[in-house]
Amino acid sequence: MQKVILFYFLFINLLAFLIYGYDKFIASKTKARRISERELHTFSIIGGFLGATLAMAIFHHKISKSSFLIKHIIILFLWIAGILCYFTQVDELNFLG
Template sequence: MTILFYCFLIINTLAFLVIGYDKYLAKKHKRRIAEKTLLSFVFIGGTIGSGLGMLTFRHKTTKTSYLWKFWGIVIFQIGVLYLLFTNGIIPFK
């Protein structure tokens, strides 16, 4: 269980930093990080880091198409967790 915690900590920290770096690139008018890459971090578990990065850096918070995809992934993840917990695959302690 400890290894899973550190994996999520690392992916969320990376997601936070990538959002911040993309905001930096946007301000400097440089080549940006693809939305597909940013959303990939969300999909593999960096939801909290990406969300905090969006709020902290005020990045991607007004882009409707990105927000739809972000929240779609969040809802999907909640659904998967619900199914895993209710079917006893992940025991609730």
């Protein structure tokens, strides 16, 4: 089960990274329909918070919009708290073993 969870997080973070990059490309190069902020946040909420954060840093995407950034930081802290709670309460020190 742990390997399925690991695969999911790898997949969703890669997907979030690509979607943020695609949205930045659309924003800078074309007049096509953009990806909504709600959809971008959804990828962070469902586990793509690391890929989204990395894409924001690399592509400089959405980092100057404070309302978006605040929501993203809240999502990031909630995930960090959840992960810390999981590893401390469940005592899953051998997660990949």
